[in-house]
Amino acid sequence: MKKLLTTILSLGVAASAALAADSITAVKVSDVNDASAWAKAKYSSVTLYPQSAIHMNDKNANAANEGNKAKKADVAALYDGKNIALMVKWADSTKNVQGAHSTDTYSDGFALQFAGMSKKAGALPYIGMGSDGRPVVVHLQKATSSVYEPNGNKDVSTQINRQQTGVFGQELKDYDAKVASLAKTDYERVFVGEGFRSLTEIKDGSAQSNASMTHANNTWTATLVRPLSDSYMKSTGTVPVAIAVWDGSKLGRNGLKNLSSWVSVNLDGMKPDAKIVAETTEESKGNxxxxxxxxxxxxxxxxxxxxxxxxxxxxxxxxxxxxxxxxxxxxxxxxxxxxxxxxxxxxxxxxxxxxxxxxxxxxxxxxxxxxxxxxxxxxxxxxxxxxxxxxxxx
Ligand code: HEC
CATH class of the missing domain: 1.10.760.10 (Cytochrome c-like domain)
Structure with missing residues (x-):
């Protein structure tokens, strides 16, 4: 009896270890917006591959990305009655933020893609931007700095030096308020797409979400909170997600990124969606x-x-x-x-x-x-x- 139990236990461990790469468990919490809830999260390792299908016209970008390797990201998920939250951590030793004025700089960023409401039964949408009848919902966040760069040179100190100028009191307060209002503090976008050139930004506020990213110890930690279901997607016990990250130091933008395959996020305690799980974890039986x-x-x-x-x-x-x-x-x-x-x-x-x-x-x-x-x-x-x-x- 004891022996049988050990066998069952070790089988269980082997099975969950094998699942770790292509499925994520979303832990049920009372409120995903409570930061302390992340202490309960379970991390899975997901591999993000260089997207290589399209060759850029930018020779420097092509050279910077030649022979790119895949990246590992640690991904965790939480859900409550209303929302799902995902956290993605990946190594990136250089912090590249969206410049306020310079158009030739590229920022680090991340995107989470969900399968939209489909009129067609069948496979998940095309991983990049959806496909005919199989839409995707894409949440994009780029790294930004809250620094106001009036001249684009990042040398804010030369524009106002608190010690050496005669600016103080109300004048200084007004200046700070102006900086805060002009600073680029967020770059979050939500798109829907149904195939090539159809990616359209949702601007009417009908897509609720909150994404953010912070850089520390050569690692980005990014989070996204969005409804489990809204007018763009309906969740079952399994939410298919694809993860993309951009590296600004390699001139990454648009299709030039690292991308995962579709990964199943199983809502703990709910019945997994067998069809989605099967599609995201299928190993081909061919030779x-x-x-x-x-x-x-x-x-x-x-x-x-x-x-x-x-x-x-x-x-x-x-x-x-x-x-x-x-x-x-x-x-x-x-x-x-x-x-x-x-x-x-x-x-x-x-x-x-x-x-x-x-x-x-x-x-x-x-x-x-x-x-x-x-x-x-x-x-x-x-x-x-x-x-x-x-x-x-x-
Ligand atoms: C005559 C040229 C041609 C031949 C031969 C050809 N392909 Fe393709 N293939 C294309 C083109 C063009 C596309 C892009 C358009 C599309 O999506 O169908 C494509 C797309 C693909 C894709 C999707 C790629 C992606 O990034 O999602 C796969 C996979 C693929 N082909 C596999 C094959 C395999 C396997 C063979 C051989 C059995 C093959 N192709 C033979 C031209 C070709």
Missing amino acids: AAKGKEAVGANGCVGCHQIEATDAPNLMGPSLTNVGGYSTAAYLRESILKPSAVIVPGYNRNAHSNTPWYNIEKGKRVSAMTDFSFLDKQTVEDIVAYLKTIKAEVE
């Missing part, structure tokens, strides 16, 4: 070695860069990290129905005769060959191989 052969035999590398050492020929998106931020279901769909999701981006650096999609009867049609003629096993083998294509952790 990756055979998949690699099939990729060669079917000419995928004629259009895609697969290994970092392959020449980026840009006939299609680079797949060098596709296994890191894509679910097996998404990869399967990409092969069988290339037009179901059109990857945001186009063939910037190659010939204009080879766009990534064409418009036919008002609809975007992928330039990728339709591989639905492949037999089921070959597709699974390719999916298993694609899942292995990702950078190692730095």
Whole structure:
């Protein structure tokens, strides 16, 4: 009896350890806005892969991000009757904040993406910006400083020196009030998107949220609080979330970031949503070695860069990290129905005769060959191989 119990216990430990990477437990608390509630949080490690599908036009940014490795983030979640709160911590030794005036500086930042209300049954939305009929809700926070930079030189001390100028009393108070009113103290945005170029900021106040980020000990700690359900999303016992972080010191912006795959956040004490859990944790049953052969035999590398050492020929998106931020279901769909999701981006650096999609009867049609003629096993083998294509952790 005792022995059996030990076996069960150790099985339990093994199972929860295996789950740690692709699911997060949201702990139930009475109020997620009470900072002390975080003491109860359980952290899971989530890997964020360099988004490599699109090549930037900015040569410096491309050079700064060449050979980028994946990053680990520690992620925890809390929920109460109304809201969900997420905390994300990741290492970044340089603090880059949004400049008030300079347009050539890039800031650190983070985004949390949720699956929006979908008219279509089926897979989760495309990880970057949603897809037709499968919207996403994106909460973005950029690092800002509360410093007023009238001349953009960050040398605020030369503009007013409390010791050496004759400014004091009411004058000084007025100056401080002006600084506070002009300072860029927050840069939080909420977007909805349903595919390429559809990301639209919600400005009418109908999206309630509060995001913040603080930098200490070479680490960013970011939090977001938003309703579990609102007019943009409805939560079940499992909330699918994707995490993105930007590194300003590497000129990161827009698509140039580190991105996780969809991760399940299970609300502790509630029934998990089996469908979402299955999709976010699915391991392909195919044979990756055979998949690699099939990729060669079917000419995928004629259009895609697969290994970092392959020449980026840009006939299609680079797949060098596709296994890191894509679910097996998404990869399967990409092969069988290339037009179901059109990857945001186009063939910037190659010939204009080879766009990534064409418009036919008002609809975007992928330039990728339709591989639905492949037999089921070959597709699974390719999916298993694609899942292995990702950078190692730095
Ligand atoms: C004729 C060129 C071409 C060939 C051959 C081709 N693809 Fe593609 N592929 C594209 C283009 C263009 C896109 C982007 C448009 C879209 O999303 O369909 C794409 C998109 C993809 C995506 C989605 C990438 C992302 O970042 O989300 C995957 C995965 C993919 N292809 C896998 C394959 C595999 C596997 C093969 C071989 C079996 C293959 N492709 C063969 C052109 C091609």
